[in-house]
Amino acid sequence: MEKAISLIDFIKDEFVPEPKQIPERIKKEITLDLEDIFCPFCGHPLEYHYLSNARPLITIKYDISLRVVHKRCVNEECVACASKRNFYNPSLDLYMLPKKTYAMDVILLIGHLIQQEHYTEEEVVKYLLEEHGIIISQPSVNNYKRIALALGEALIMGNEEKIKKGLDGLPVRVYSIDGLSSNRSRTLFVIRDLISGIVLGSALLDKHDADTIHDFMEAVF
Ligand SMILES: [Zn+2]
Ligand SMILES: [Zn+2]
Known part of the structure:
Protein backbone atom coordinates (compact mmCIF):
# COMPACT_ATOMS: atom_id res chain seq x y z
CA MET A 1 0.00 0.00 0.00
CA GLU A 2 1.18 3.49 -0.85
CA LYS A 3 0.02 6.72 0.79
CA ALA A 4 -0.53 9.76 -1.43
CA ILE A 5 -1.32 13.35 -0.59
CA SER A 6 -2.29 14.19 -4.14
CA LEU A 7 -3.07 12.45 -7.36
CA ILE A 8 -0.85 14.81 -9.32
CA ASP A 9 2.05 12.35 -9.31
CA PHE A 10 -0.05 9.81 -11.12
CA ILE A 11 -1.36 12.17 -13.76
CA LYS A 12 0.45 12.53 -17.03
CA ASP A 13 0.07 15.52 -19.27
CA GLU A 14 -0.64 13.75 -22.54
CA PHE A 15 -0.30 16.95 -24.53
CA VAL A 16 3.42 17.14 -23.98
CA PRO A 17 4.99 14.09 -25.58
CA GLU A 18 8.04 12.84 -23.76
CA PRO A 19 11.14 13.19 -25.87
CA LYS A 20 12.26 9.79 -27.12
CA GLN A 21 15.45 8.49 -25.64
CA ILE A 22 17.71 7.97 -28.63
CA PRO A 23 19.60 4.72 -28.19
CA GLU A 24 23.32 5.02 -27.87
CA ARG A 25 25.43 3.57 -30.63
CA ILE A 26 28.01 0.96 -29.73
CA LYS A 27 31.37 1.79 -31.26
CA LYS A 28 33.74 -0.99 -32.27
CA GLU A 29 37.09 -1.21 -33.97
CA ILE A 30 37.16 -4.48 -35.86
CA THR A 31 39.86 -6.23 -37.80
CA LEU A 32 38.23 -8.84 -40.01
CA ASP A 33 40.61 -11.76 -40.24
CA LEU A 34 40.79 -14.58 -42.70
CA GLU A 35 41.55 -17.79 -40.91
CA ASP A 36 44.56 -19.59 -42.27
CA ILE A 37 43.21 -21.14 -45.40
CA PHE A 38 44.67 -22.66 -48.48
CA CYS A 39 44.55 -21.27 -51.97
CA PRO A 40 41.43 -22.66 -53.69
CA PHE A 41 43.38 -22.87 -56.94
CA CYS A 42 46.56 -24.67 -55.92
CA GLY A 43 46.27 -25.63 -52.27
CA HIS A 44 49.28 -23.55 -51.26
CA PRO A 45 48.79 -21.83 -47.89
CA LEU A 46 47.81 -18.20 -48.32
CA GLU A 47 50.14 -15.55 -46.98
CA TYR A 48 49.34 -12.27 -45.28
CA HIS A 49 49.37 -9.43 -47.79
CA TYR A 50 48.06 -6.28 -46.15
CA LEU A 51 45.55 -4.76 -43.76
CA SER A 52 43.11 -2.35 -45.41
CA ASN A 53 42.56 1.18 -44.16
CA ALA A 54 39.73 1.60 -41.68
CA ARG A 55 36.35 2.26 -43.20
CA PRO A 56 33.03 2.88 -41.48
CA LEU A 57 30.36 0.21 -41.36
CA ILE A 58 27.04 0.98 -39.73
CA THR A 59 24.97 -1.98 -38.64
CA ILE A 60 21.71 -1.85 -36.73
CA LYS A 61 23.58 -2.10 -33.44
CA TYR A 62 27.15 -1.02 -34.08
CA ASP A 63 29.25 1.76 -35.54
CA ILE A 64 32.18 -0.25 -36.78
CA SER A 65 35.54 0.98 -37.90
CA LEU A 66 36.48 -1.92 -40.10
CA ARG A 67 39.86 -3.10 -41.33
CA VAL A 68 40.16 -6.19 -43.46
CA VAL A 69 43.05 -8.64 -43.65
CA HIS A 70 44.03 -9.41 -47.24
CA LYS A 71 45.97 -12.50 -48.15
CA ARG A 72 47.59 -13.78 -51.31
CA CYS A 73 48.84 -16.98 -52.85
CA VAL A 74 52.60 -16.88 -53.33
CA ASN A 75 52.94 -20.03 -55.43
CA GLU A 76 54.36 -18.61 -58.63
CA GLU A 77 52.84 -21.36 -60.72
CA CYS A 78 49.34 -20.52 -59.53
CA VAL A 79 46.81 -18.42 -61.41
CA ALA A 80 45.75 -16.69 -58.19
CA CYS A 81 49.35 -15.62 -57.64
CA ALA A 82 49.86 -14.54 -61.25
CA SER A 83 46.69 -12.47 -61.23
CA LYS A 84 47.51 -11.06 -57.76
CA ARG A 85 44.17 -12.18 -56.47
CA ASN A 86 43.36 -10.97 -53.00
CA PHE A 87 41.62 -13.18 -50.50
CA TYR A 88 39.66 -11.85 -47.58
CA ASN A 89 36.93 -13.04 -45.27
CA PRO A 90 33.89 -13.94 -47.41
CA SER A 91 31.46 -12.51 -44.88
CA LEU A 92 32.57 -9.04 -45.98
CA ASP A 93 30.70 -9.30 -49.28
CA LEU A 94 27.71 -10.89 -47.64
CA TYR A 95 27.09 -8.13 -45.15
CA MET A 96 28.65 -5.09 -46.76
CA ALA A 150 16.63 -4.92 -56.24
CA LEU A 151 17.91 -7.49 -53.74
CA GLY A 152 14.48 -8.67 -52.79
CA GLU A 153 13.11 -8.97 -56.29
CA ALA A 154 11.15 -12.15 -56.51
CA LEU A 155 12.06 -14.27 -59.47
CA ILE A 156 10.29 -17.08 -61.27
CA MET A 157 11.08 -19.71 -63.90
CA GLY A 158 14.21 -21.69 -64.65
CA ASN A 159 15.55 -24.99 -63.42
CA GLU A 160 18.64 -26.62 -61.98
CA GLU A 161 19.66 -28.19 -65.27
CA LYS A 162 19.82 -24.76 -66.84
CA ILE A 163 21.98 -23.45 -64.01
CA LYS A 164 24.49 -26.24 -64.48
CA LYS A 165 24.54 -25.77 -68.24
CA GLY A 166 24.91 -22.06 -67.76
CA LEU A 167 27.90 -22.59 -65.46
CA ASP A 168 29.52 -25.12 -67.81
CA GLY A 169 29.08 -22.74 -70.70
CA LEU A 170 30.94 -19.93 -69.01
CA PRO A 171 34.17 -19.13 -70.81
CA VAL A 172 37.53 -19.07 -69.01
CA ARG A 173 36.38 -17.55 -65.76
CA VAL A 174 35.52 -19.47 -62.68
CA TYR A 175 32.63 -18.27 -60.62
CA SER A 176 31.63 -19.09 -57.13
CA ILE A 177 28.23 -18.67 -55.65
CA ASP A 178 27.81 -18.39 -51.92
CA GLY A 179 24.52 -18.49 -50.13
CA LEU A 180 24.15 -17.50 -46.54
CA SER A 181 21.12 -16.98 -44.37
CA SER A 182 21.12 -13.36 -43.42
CA ASN A 183 17.59 -12.28 -42.72
CA ARG A 184 14.62 -14.34 -41.63
CA SER A 185 13.86 -16.96 -44.24
CA ARG A 186 15.72 -15.19 -46.98
CA THR A 187 19.10 -16.07 -48.34
CA LEU A 188 21.63 -13.72 -49.72
CA PHE A 189 23.53 -15.00 -52.70
CA VAL A 190 26.78 -13.53 -53.88
CA ILE A 191 28.36 -14.40 -57.20
CA ARG A 192 31.98 -13.53 -57.60
CA ASP A 193 34.67 -14.03 -60.14
CA LEU A 194 37.01 -16.40 -58.33
CA ILE A 195 40.15 -15.21 -60.02
CA SER A 196 39.76 -11.49 -59.50
CA GLY A 197 37.52 -11.85 -56.46
CA ILE A 198 35.24 -9.19 -57.88
CA VAL A 199 31.65 -9.46 -56.79
CA LEU A 200 29.52 -9.69 -59.91
CA GLY A 201 26.19 -9.60 -58.24
CA SER A 202 24.34 -10.27 -55.07
CA ALA A 203 20.71 -10.91 -54.45
CA LEU A 204 18.48 -11.55 -51.56
CA LEU A 205 16.20 -14.38 -52.50
CA ASP A 206 13.07 -15.55 -50.76
CA LYS A 207 13.66 -19.16 -51.61
CA HIS A 208 16.96 -20.68 -52.47
CA ASP A 209 15.30 -22.94 -54.97
CA ALA A 210 16.88 -23.67 -58.28
CA ASP A 211 14.49 -21.53 -60.28
CA THR A 212 15.20 -18.43 -58.31
CA ILE A 213 18.94 -18.93 -58.40
CA HIS A 214 18.83 -19.50 -62.12
CA ASP A 215 17.00 -16.25 -62.73
CA PHE A 216 19.41 -14.42 -60.51
CA MET A 217 22.33 -15.80 -62.47
CA GLU A 218 20.75 -14.86 -65.76
CA ALA A 219 20.50 -11.34 -64.44
CA VAL A 220 24.19 -11.34 -63.55
CA PHE A 221 25.64 -12.89 -66.69
ZN1 LIG B 1 47.49 -20.64 -55.44
ZN1 LIG C 1 52.03 -6.87 -51.92
Whole structure:
Protein backbone atom coordinates (compact mmCIF):
# COMPACT_ATOMS: atom_id res chain seq x y z
CA MET A 1 0.00 0.00 0.00
CA GLU A 2 1.18 3.49 -0.85
CA LYS A 3 0.02 6.72 0.79
CA ALA A 4 -0.53 9.76 -1.43
CA ILE A 5 -1.32 13.35 -0.59
CA SER A 6 -2.29 14.19 -4.14
CA LEU A 7 -3.07 12.45 -7.36
CA ILE A 8 -0.85 14.81 -9.32
CA ASP A 9 2.05 12.35 -9.31
CA PHE A 10 -0.05 9.81 -11.12
CA ILE A 11 -1.36 12.17 -13.76
CA LYS A 12 0.45 12.53 -17.03
CA ASP A 13 0.07 15.52 -19.27
CA GLU A 14 -0.64 13.75 -22.54
CA PHE A 15 -0.30 16.95 -24.53
CA VAL A 16 3.42 17.14 -23.98
CA PRO A 17 4.99 14.09 -25.58
CA GLU A 18 8.04 12.84 -23.76
CA PRO A 19 11.14 13.19 -25.87
CA LYS A 20 12.26 9.79 -27.12
CA GLN A 21 15.45 8.49 -25.64
CA ILE A 22 17.71 7.97 -28.63
CA PRO A 23 19.60 4.72 -28.19
CA GLU A 24 23.32 5.02 -27.87
CA ARG A 25 25.43 3.57 -30.63
CA ILE A 26 28.01 0.96 -29.73
CA LYS A 27 31.37 1.79 -31.26
CA LYS A 28 33.74 -0.99 -32.27
CA GLU A 29 37.09 -1.21 -33.97
CA ILE A 30 37.16 -4.48 -35.86
CA THR A 31 39.86 -6.23 -37.80
CA LEU A 32 38.23 -8.84 -40.01
CA ASP A 33 40.61 -11.76 -40.24
CA LEU A 34 40.79 -14.58 -42.70
CA GLU A 35 41.55 -17.79 -40.91
CA ASP A 36 44.56 -19.59 -42.27
CA ILE A 37 43.21 -21.14 -45.40
CA PHE A 38 44.67 -22.66 -48.48
CA CYS A 39 44.55 -21.27 -51.97
CA PRO A 40 41.43 -22.66 -53.69
CA PHE A 41 43.38 -22.87 -56.94
CA CYS A 42 46.56 -24.67 -55.92
CA GLY A 43 46.27 -25.63 -52.27
CA HIS A 44 49.28 -23.55 -51.26
CA PRO A 45 48.79 -21.83 -47.89
CA LEU A 46 47.81 -18.20 -48.32
CA GLU A 47 50.14 -15.55 -46.98
CA TYR A 48 49.34 -12.27 -45.28
CA HIS A 49 49.37 -9.43 -47.79
CA TYR A 50 48.06 -6.28 -46.15
CA LEU A 51 45.55 -4.76 -43.76
CA SER A 52 43.11 -2.35 -45.41
CA ASN A 53 42.56 1.18 -44.16
CA ALA A 54 39.73 1.60 -41.68
CA ARG A 55 36.35 2.26 -43.20
CA PRO A 56 33.03 2.88 -41.48
CA LEU A 57 30.36 0.21 -41.36
CA ILE A 58 27.04 0.98 -39.73
CA THR A 59 24.97 -1.98 -38.64
CA ILE A 60 21.71 -1.85 -36.73
CA LYS A 61 23.58 -2.10 -33.44
CA TYR A 62 27.15 -1.02 -34.08
CA ASP A 63 29.25 1.76 -35.54
CA ILE A 64 32.18 -0.25 -36.78
CA SER A 65 35.54 0.98 -37.90
CA LEU A 66 36.48 -1.92 -40.10
CA ARG A 67 39.86 -3.10 -41.33
CA VAL A 68 40.16 -6.19 -43.46
CA VAL A 69 43.05 -8.64 -43.65
CA HIS A 70 44.03 -9.41 -47.24
CA LYS A 71 45.97 -12.50 -48.15
CA ARG A 72 47.59 -13.78 -51.31
CA CYS A 73 48.84 -16.98 -52.85
CA VAL A 74 52.60 -16.88 -53.33
CA ASN A 75 52.94 -20.03 -55.43
CA GLU A 76 54.36 -18.61 -58.63
CA GLU A 77 52.84 -21.36 -60.72
CA CYS A 78 49.34 -20.52 -59.53
CA VAL A 79 46.81 -18.42 -61.41
CA ALA A 80 45.75 -16.69 -58.19
CA CYS A 81 49.35 -15.62 -57.64
CA ALA A 82 49.86 -14.54 -61.25
CA SER A 83 46.69 -12.47 -61.23
CA LYS A 84 47.51 -11.06 -57.76
CA ARG A 85 44.17 -12.18 -56.47
CA ASN A 86 43.36 -10.97 -53.00
CA PHE A 87 41.62 -13.18 -50.50
CA TYR A 88 39.66 -11.85 -47.58
CA ASN A 89 36.93 -13.04 -45.27
CA PRO A 90 33.89 -13.94 -47.41
CA SER A 91 31.46 -12.51 -44.88
CA LEU A 92 32.57 -9.04 -45.98
CA ASP A 93 30.70 -9.30 -49.28
CA LEU A 94 27.71 -10.89 -47.64
CA TYR A 95 27.09 -8.13 -45.15
CA MET A 96 28.65 -5.09 -46.76
CA LEU A 97 28.09 -3.84 -50.27
CA PRO A 98 31.01 -2.23 -52.06
CA LYS A 99 31.30 1.50 -51.30
CA LYS A 100 28.28 1.43 -48.99
CA THR A 101 28.46 2.45 -45.35
CA TYR A 102 25.27 0.85 -44.11
CA ALA A 103 25.41 -2.90 -43.59
CA MET A 104 23.04 -5.46 -45.00
CA ASP A 105 20.89 -5.59 -41.86
CA VAL A 106 20.18 -1.84 -42.10
CA ILE A 107 19.46 -2.15 -45.83
CA LEU A 108 17.07 -5.03 -45.24
CA LEU A 109 15.38 -3.12 -42.43
CA ILE A 110 14.86 -0.11 -44.73
CA GLY A 111 13.40 -2.41 -47.37
CA HIS A 112 11.15 -4.04 -44.79
CA LEU A 113 9.88 -0.74 -43.38
CA ILE A 114 9.06 0.60 -46.82
CA GLN A 115 7.69 -2.53 -48.44
CA GLN A 116 5.94 -4.30 -45.59
CA GLU A 117 5.17 -1.47 -43.19
CA HIS A 118 4.56 1.17 -45.87
CA TYR A 119 6.75 3.78 -44.16
CA THR A 120 7.62 6.92 -46.06
CA GLU A 121 11.31 7.72 -46.48
CA GLU A 122 10.92 10.48 -43.90
CA GLU A 123 9.42 8.02 -41.42
CA VAL A 124 12.32 5.64 -42.01
CA VAL A 125 14.80 8.42 -41.17
CA LYS A 126 12.91 9.08 -37.93
CA TYR A 127 12.53 5.39 -37.08
CA LEU A 128 16.19 4.58 -37.55
CA LEU A 129 17.19 7.50 -35.35
CA GLU A 130 14.67 6.89 -32.59
CA GLU A 131 14.85 3.12 -32.46
CA HIS A 132 18.49 2.52 -33.27
CA GLY A 133 20.30 5.85 -33.01
CA ILE A 134 21.24 5.60 -36.68
CA ILE A 135 21.72 8.90 -38.46
CA ILE A 136 20.82 8.66 -42.12
CA SER A 137 19.68 11.22 -44.67
CA GLN A 138 16.52 10.91 -46.71
CA PRO A 139 18.39 10.67 -50.04
CA SER A 140 20.40 7.81 -48.53
CA VAL A 141 17.22 6.06 -47.46
CA ASN A 142 15.99 6.44 -51.03
CA ASN A 143 19.23 4.98 -52.35
CA TYR A 144 19.16 2.02 -49.95
CA LYS A 145 15.48 1.47 -50.62
CA ARG A 146 16.33 0.91 -54.28
CA ILE A 147 19.09 -1.51 -53.35
CA ALA A 148 16.76 -3.41 -51.02
CA LEU A 149 14.12 -3.63 -53.71
CA ALA A 150 16.63 -4.92 -56.24
CA LEU A 151 17.91 -7.49 -53.74
CA GLY A 152 14.48 -8.67 -52.79
CA GLU A 153 13.11 -8.97 -56.29
CA ALA A 154 11.15 -12.15 -56.51
CA LEU A 155 12.06 -14.27 -59.47
CA ILE A 156 10.29 -17.08 -61.27
CA MET A 157 11.08 -19.71 -63.90
CA GLY A 158 14.21 -21.69 -64.65
CA ASN A 159 15.55 -24.99 -63.42
CA GLU A 160 18.64 -26.62 -61.98
CA GLU A 161 19.66 -28.19 -65.27
CA LYS A 162 19.82 -24.76 -66.84
CA ILE A 163 21.98 -23.45 -64.01
CA LYS A 164 24.49 -26.24 -64.48
CA LYS A 165 24.54 -25.77 -68.24
CA GLY A 166 24.91 -22.06 -67.76
CA LEU A 167 27.90 -22.59 -65.46
CA ASP A 168 29.52 -25.12 -67.81
CA GLY A 169 29.08 -22.74 -70.70
CA LEU A 170 30.94 -19.93 -69.01
CA PRO A 171 34.17 -19.13 -70.81
CA VAL A 172 37.53 -19.07 -69.01
CA ARG A 173 36.38 -17.55 -65.76
CA VAL A 174 35.52 -19.47 -62.68
CA TYR A 175 32.63 -18.27 -60.62
CA SER A 176 31.63 -19.09 -57.13
CA ILE A 177 28.23 -18.67 -55.65
CA ASP A 178 27.81 -18.39 -51.92
CA GLY A 179 24.52 -18.49 -50.13
CA LEU A 180 24.15 -17.50 -46.54
CA SER A 181 21.12 -16.98 -44.37
CA SER A 182 21.12 -13.36 -43.42
CA ASN A 183 17.59 -12.28 -42.72
CA ARG A 184 14.62 -14.34 -41.63
CA SER A 185 13.86 -16.96 -44.24
CA ARG A 186 15.72 -15.19 -46.98
CA THR A 187 19.10 -16.07 -48.34
CA LEU A 188 21.63 -13.72 -49.72
CA PHE A 189 23.53 -15.00 -52.70
CA VAL A 190 26.78 -13.53 -53.88
CA ILE A 191 28.36 -14.40 -57.20
CA ARG A 192 31.98 -13.53 -57.60
CA ASP A 193 34.67 -14.03 -60.14
CA LEU A 194 37.01 -16.40 -58.33
CA ILE A 195 40.15 -15.21 -60.02
CA SER A 196 39.76 -11.49 -59.50
CA GLY A 197 37.52 -11.85 -56.46
CA ILE A 198 35.24 -9.19 -57.88
CA VAL A 199 31.65 -9.46 -56.79
CA LEU A 200 29.52 -9.69 -59.91
CA GLY A 201 26.19 -9.60 -58.24
CA SER A 202 24.34 -10.27 -55.07
CA ALA A 203 20.71 -10.91 -54.45
CA LEU A 204 18.48 -11.55 -51.56
CA LEU A 205 16.20 -14.38 -52.50
CA ASP A 206 13.07 -15.55 -50.76
CA LYS A 207 13.66 -19.16 -51.61
CA HIS A 208 16.96 -20.68 -52.47
CA ASP A 209 15.30 -22.94 -54.97
CA ALA A 210 16.88 -23.67 -58.28
CA ASP A 211 14.49 -21.53 -60.28
CA THR A 212 15.20 -18.43 -58.31
CA ILE A 213 18.94 -18.93 -58.40
CA HIS A 214 18.83 -19.50 -62.12
CA ASP A 215 17.00 -16.25 -62.73
CA PHE A 216 19.41 -14.42 -60.51
CA MET A 217 22.33 -15.80 -62.47
CA GLU A 218 20.75 -14.86 -65.76
CA ALA A 219 20.50 -11.34 -64.44
CA VAL A 220 24.19 -11.34 -63.55
CA PHE A 221 25.64 -12.89 -66.69
ZN1 LIG B 1 47.49 -20.64 -55.44
ZN1 LIG C 1 52.03 -6.87 -51.92
